[in-house]
Structures are given as structure tokens and as C-alpha cells.
Amino acid sequence: MVAVLGATGYIGGRLVPRLLADGRRVRVVVRSPEKVVGRPWAGRVETRVGDVLEPDSLHGVFNGVDVVVHLVHGMTDGDDFERTEAEAARAVRDAAADAGVDQIVYLGGLGSGKLSAHLRSRQHVGEVFSDGPVPVTELRAGVIIGSGSASFEMLRGLVERLPAMVTPRWAFDTRVQPSAIVDVISDLAGVIGNEAAYGEVLDVGGPDVMTYRQLMGRFSRMAGLRDRLVIKVPVLTPSLSSHWVNLVTPIPRSLARALIDSLTVDVLVRKEHSIDRLLPRRRLGVDEALCDALEEVRDQEPESWWTDAGLASNPAQPWSYDPDWAGPTLYEDERAATTTARPADVYDVLERLGGRTGWLSPKWLWNIRGLADKLVGGVGSSRGRRHASRLRVGDAVDFWRVEQADPPHALRLRAEMKMPGRAWLEWSIDEADEDSDAGEPGETIVRQRAIYHPAGAWGRLYWWAVWPFHFLIFPRIMRRVLEQAERPRVSDYSVR
Numbered sequence: 001m002v003a004v005l006g007a008t009g010y011i012g013g014r015l016v017p018r019l020l021a022d023g024r025r026v027r028v029v030v031r032s033p034e035k036v037v038g039r040p041w042a043g044r045v046e047t048r049v050g051d052v053l054e055p056d057s058l059h060g061v062f063n064g065v066d067v068v069v070h071l072v073h074g075m076t077d078g079d080d081f082e083r084t085e086a087e088a089a090r091a092v093r094d095a096a097a098d099a100g101v102d103q104i105v106y107l108g109g110l111g112s113g114k115l116s117a118h119l120r121s122r123q124h125v126g127e128v129f130s131d132g133p134v135p136v137t138e139l140r141a142g143v144i145i146g147s148g149s150a151s152f153e154m155l156r157g158l159v160e161r162l163p164a165m166v167t168p169r170w171a172f173d174t175r176v177q178p179s180a181i182v183d184v185i186s187d188l189a190g191v192i193g194n195e196a197a198y199g200e201v202l203d204v205g206g207p208d209v210m211t212y213r214q215l216m217g218r219f220s221r222m223a224g225l226r227d228r229l230v231i232k233v234p235v236l237t238p239s240l241s242s243h244w245v246n247l248v249t250p251i252p253r254s255l256a257r258a259l260i261d262s263l264t265v266d267v268l269v270r271k272e273h274s275i276d277r278l279l280p281r282r283r284l285g286v287d288e289a290l291c292d293a294l295e296e297v298r299d300q301e302p303e304s305w306w307t308d309a310g311l312a313s314n315p316a317q318p319w320s321y322d323p324d325w326a327g328p329t330l331y332e333d334e335r336a337a338t339t340t341a342r343p344a345d346v347y348d349v350l351e352r353l354g355g356r357t358g359w360l361s362p363k364w365l366w367n368i369r370g371l372a373d374k375l376v377g378g379v380g381s382s383r384g385r386r387h388a389s390r391l392r393v394g395d396a397v398d399f400w401r402v403e404q405a406d407p408p409h410a411l412r413l414r415a416e417m418k419m420p421g422r423a424w425l426e427w428s429i430d431e432a433d434e435d436s437d438a439g440e441p442g443e444t445i446v447r448q449r450a451i452y453h454p455a456g457a458w459g460r461l462y463w464w465a466v467w468p469f470h471f472l473i474f475p476r477i478m479r480r481v482l483e484q485a486e487r488p489r490v491s492d493y494s495v496r
Contacts, residue, residue, distance in 0.1 A: 002192055003027045003062055003101075005052065005092065006071030007045075008035045008394055010149055011107060013304030014185050015069065017041050022189060029061050038392025038405060052088035055095070062099035067192050068092065069105045070129070073122065082121040089125045093132040104134050105192055107184075109262060110142040110177070110203055110269065116261030126201065135198035137191045139184075139275065142205060142267035143215070145289040146181025147296035148304055148386070150251060154259055156297075157249025157382075159219045164229035168241055170264045171212045172232050177205035177268045178215065180289035190279045197278055205269035208286040212263055215286065222290040246374055250384065253377040331463045333450040333470050335478050338443045341485035343429045346446055347408035348389075349484045350427055354397035355385035360480035361473040366398075369417065373399060378418040400425065421459035424451045448478050 002019055006012040007028035019026050020041055027046040028036060036042050050061045052072055062068060070092055073085070096104055106129055109122040126138040143151045158165065187204050191197040210218070213230055220227050242257035251259070284292070339346065353359055359366055370381025381398040385391075391411070395402045400413035403424070412426035425448075432443045450470065454460045 001025045001027055001065045002067045002069060003029055003048075003065040004069045004071065005029050005050075006069075006073075008032075008039070009071055010304045011184070011188075012069075012071045013039070014146075014181065015071070015188055016045065018185050018189050019192070020044050024192075027061075027065060029058075032394070034404075035392075035394035038394070052091055053084065055091035058091055058095035060099070062096050062101055065096075065099060065101055067103045067105060068096045068101050068134075069188065069192065070125075071107055082117060082124065085121050085125050086128050089128040093129050093134065096134050097132055101134050103193065103198060104129050104132075104136045105188065106136060106138045107188065108138050108140045110140045110205065110267045111262065111265055112270070113265055116258075116264065118258040119262050119265075130199075137194075137197040137199075138201045139187055139191065140201065140203050140273075141179050141184055142262075143176045143178040144181055144184055145178050145286065145293055146184075147293040149181060149293075150255060150259060151178075152293055154245060154249050154251045154256065155216065155219055156223075157251065158245070159216050159225065159228055160223065161248050162228065163226070164231070166231045166233045167213065168237070169232060169234050171216075171230070173211065174263060175209055175211055175266045175268060176215060176263065177209050178286055178289065179204050179206050180284035180292065182289075182292070183283045186281075187275055187279060191275075194278070200278070201273055202275040202278060203269040203273045204275050206283050206285060206289065209268060210286070218286050219290055222287060223294055243377075246377065246380070250380070250382045252379045331452040331454065333474055334447065335449075335474060336438060336445065336447045337478055337482060338432065338438060338440075338445055339482045339486060340442075341444055341482065343408040343431060343444050345485040346427075346429050346444060346481065347411065349481050350411050351391050351405075351407070352389050354400065355388065357388075359473070359477060360484075361476040365469060365473060370399060373417040376418050379416055419459075420456065420462050421452055421454040423453070425449070426451070446478070446482065448474065450474060 002024050004012055004016055004019075004026060007016050008030060012028075016026055016028065017040070025046075026044070027048060029048050029050040030036060031049070031051045033047050033049055036045070036047050048061045050057045052058070070089070072088060093104065106126055108126050109119045111119040111123075115123065123140075126136070126140075129136040129138070145152050183206065184204060187202075191200075191202070216230065217227050219225075239257065241260050242253050245251055245256035245260065246253035249256070366381055374380035374382075379396075379399050383396050383398055385397045386395050391397070391402050391405050393402050393405050396416070397413060399415060399417040401416050402411070403414045404410055404412035404426070408429055410426070410428050412424055415423035415425070417423075427449075428447045430445045430447075432438065432445050433441050438445050452459075452463050454463055
């Protein structure tokens with residue numbers, strides 16, 4: 001039995017199906033079990049609830065487990081994240097030891113010498129695991145090339161959107177040794193239960209070594225683009241670079257800073273620690289890895305996405321469906337309408353919102369709100385979506401995240417844009433009957449609610465400041481959704 005922590009993240013979302021294909025029994029340990037429900041492998045794994053930041057919640061979750069795979073990382077600039085990651089590792093280590101686990105497999109980060117805070121933290125987590133009684137196998141990887149990975153999407157965003165750019169000195173000087181995602185997954189699968197890997201620190205990297213500037217050039221050629229003009233600027237600090245990346249790519253500033261910091265030093269495989277000593281085989285070069293990733297993007301079939309590891313909601317904070325007596329006041333914009341379309345047809349339109357489809361309302365308003373979010377370090381509206389026509393709980397959709405997906409009856413999105421409060425946008429879809437307070441039997445009742453929970457006085461001011469724009473957005477979303485649902489076929493939802 002293999003227990004995977006971080007199974008709904010980018011790496012975990014690809015490792016779990018690989019382990020199942022290899023015939024292994026898998027248990028996923030997650031904070032939010034609803035994020036597992038929409039996965040194609042959900043019915044083939046055991047699901048246990050556990051939070052690495054709450055040690056008591058891990059009690060017993062590893063009973064009967066042979067190997068624990070730890071894929072949980074904090075790639076943001078939260079307060080004291082190094083201490084938090086170390087405490088999480090101790091909790092996992094101790095719970096694994098109590099359960100008599102045979103091996104812990106951990107995916108850390110490549111790098112030596114003067115490391116960034118995030119790389120230093122990743123390597124310290126490996127040391128924390130090694131201090132326990134359970135044998136540890138630590139894999140260290142650098143830039144991972146795969147559709148939907150944060151590294152790939154940052155590279156893709158820069159090269160596809162900018163014909164010319166200024167970059168800091170490290171883009172020309174420091175070297176990287178990228179790995180194809182398929183190789184990283186194979187390496188993880190190859191060390192699980194492999195006694196020869198016990199107690200080892202193994203470096204993972206592909207056959208090609210290059211600068212980040214050269215990697216951008218390779219991407220341009222593989223994507224069929226002209227090579228970009230790149231100008232070296234010695235005064236562009238990692239902090240300034242992260243702001244720039246945040247503005248022109250889907251990557252939020254905190255994650256961009258972590259990625260950029262890890263590229264300011266050479267990220268290369270140490271020959272004496274190469275995983276090829278243990279698992280020798282042919283690895284994909286950069287061109288092959290980029291080709292595979294671009295093909296998945298074109299086919300809109302990425303197996304996982306960097307946004308999959310979204311933070312769960314804090315249960316101490318209000319939910320959109322809390323009753324009035326449960327706590328603080330919620331501001332609402334609620335609308336209802338009836339349609340002759342079937343519930344499934346209405347849900348089909350709703351499930352395609354966001355990304356290239358847009359929101360069936362003035363695009364310029366959404367663009368302004370996304371830009372404003374970017375300017376204050378938020379995720380903005382350029383993250384797009386994992387799949388063009390299907391949603392599952394945990395998916396990111398522009399600056400929203402799917403909190404409930406219950407086809408064809410309900411869809412709820414939680415806002416992840418920066419604001420003084422919390423917000424949701426949700427729809428419920430019901431068939432009318434004789435007892436319904438609206439509609440005639442055979443019709444469909446659609447209810448749309450925008451809900452906002454303000455945080456303090458600024459939160460209340462924010463609601464009233466944006467309230468006039470609701471009249472330009474929400475009525476049109478409702479009207480256009482119903483129009484599209486009533487058509488025999490839906491071919492184009494975009495707003496020009």
C-alpha cells in the first residue's frame with residue numbers, strides 16, 4: 001500500500017494513476033476529500049482525511065501502509081513558511097514511524113551552494129525526514145517540463161506573449177537541467193519500495209544543460225515562434241522580476257518569486273548523486289519534453305495543472321451557503337429565471353465559463369478586475385482553466401476556484417482574487433413541478449447568486465464600490481447562459 005500526500009497537486013495528480021497502472025494499492029491523504037471526487041481514479045483509491053499542519057489528524061492514516069510519498073510544498077511567501085514546512089514534515093515523519101511504514105519518498109529541489117529560501121526549505125525538509133527512524137528516499141528535481149507545470153507555464157507565458165523582453169543577469173548566466181514530467185513520475189514510481197534507494201538522496205535531471213535564455217529559445221522554436229529579443233538588465237532583482245512575471249503570465253507573484261529565486265543559482269545534477277546510478281534509462285531531452293507538453297496543451301488534455309493544489313477553505317470562515325444565524329452578514333446579488341432548456345443543457349453552458357470562453361458579459365470589465373488583481377500581487381484572470389468544457393472540484397477558473405460541482409444541479413465558484421473579504425458565485429438548477437414557487441411543470445428554474453462576506457469596514461466599502469458594476473455583469477450572464485442553453489448546439493460562447 002502506498003500513501004500519497006499531495007495527490008491532488010500537479011505531481012500527485014500524475015503519480016497516482018501511474019501507481020494504479022503499475023498494480024499498486026493507493027491511499028490518498030487529503031485535507032479536502034471533495035477534491036478527489038472528480039478525479040478519474042477516485043473510485044480506485046482509498047481516501048483518508050488528514051492535514052500535515054495538524055498532527056493529530058494524521059493519527060492512524062498510515063496504518064497498513066508500506067510507503068509514504070510526500071509531495072506537499074508551500075510555494076508561496078507566507079509568514080515563516082520554512083518553519084511551517086519543517087513542522088509538517090515532522091508530523092508526517094512521526095505518524096509514519098508510529099504506523100510502522102517501511103519507507104518515505106520525498107520530492108525536493110535541486111541546487112547547491114547559496115540557495116534561495118524555498119530551495120533551502122525543501123532540502124531542510126529532507127533532513128527532517130532523515131532524522132527519523134523510517135528510511136527516506138529524497139529525489140531532487142529542478143525545472144520540470146510538462147503541460148500545466150508552473151515552470152512550463154511561466155516559460156510559455158513569457159515567450160508566447162512577449163516578442164521582446166528584458167531579463168535579469170541570471171537568465172543568461174545560471175544553468176538549468178530540465179526534466180520531462182514523464183521522467184520525474186517514472187523516477188518516483190521506480191524508487192517506491194526499492195530497498196536500494198533507502199537512505200539515498202538522488203538528483204533528477206534530463207540530458208540537456210542550458211541557460212534559461214537558451215531554454216526560452218528552444219521553446220520558441222518548438223512552438224513555431226520567432227526567437228524572442230531578450231535584453232540583459234543587471235539591475236532587475238528577483239523581486240522586480242516576480243512582479244513582471246506576475247503581470248505577463250498566469251503565475252501569481254508569490255509563486256513567481258519562488259520559481260525565480262530557484263533559478264538564480266545553477267540547478268544541476270551532481271554526478272555522484274544522479275538517479276541514473278539506480279535507474280539507468282534513456283531520458284527525454286528538452287526538445288522532446290517541450291513537444292509533448294505543447295501537444296497536450298493544444299489537445300486541451302493536461303493530466304494535471306499547477307493550480308490543482310489550491311488552498312482549502314478555512315472552516316472557521318463563513319461559507320456561501322451558511323444560514324443567516326451562522327455568523328457575519330453576507331451581501332448577495334441573487335437572480336432567478338426559468339427556461340425551457342433541460343438542466344443538463346444549462347449546466348453544460350455554465351461548465352464552460354471562463355478561460356477562452358469568457359463570462360458572457362463585458363470582457364473589458366473582467367480584464368480591468370484581473371489587471372487590478374495582478375497589480376496587487378494576486379492571481380489575476382489569466383490562469384484560464386484546466387479543461388475547456390469540464391470542471392471538477394478544486395479546478396481553477398481564471399481567478400475563481402471550483403468549490404462545488406454537482407451536475408446538472410449546482411455549481412459554486414470561490415473567488416481567489418485579492419479583496420477585503422471572501423466571495424462566491426454560484427448557480428442552482430432545478431426542474432419545476434406543481435409545487436414550485438416559479439415556473440411551470442417541465443420548465444427549469446435557474447438561480448444565480450453572487451455572495452460576499454466583507455472583512456471589516458474596508459470590506460463593506462468594497463462591496464458598495466463594485467455594486468454598480470453588478471448591473472452590467474450578472475443580469476447579462478444569466479440571460480446569455482439561458483440563451484445558449486436553449487440553442488440546439490453550443491458552438492461559441494465568447495464575447496467579442
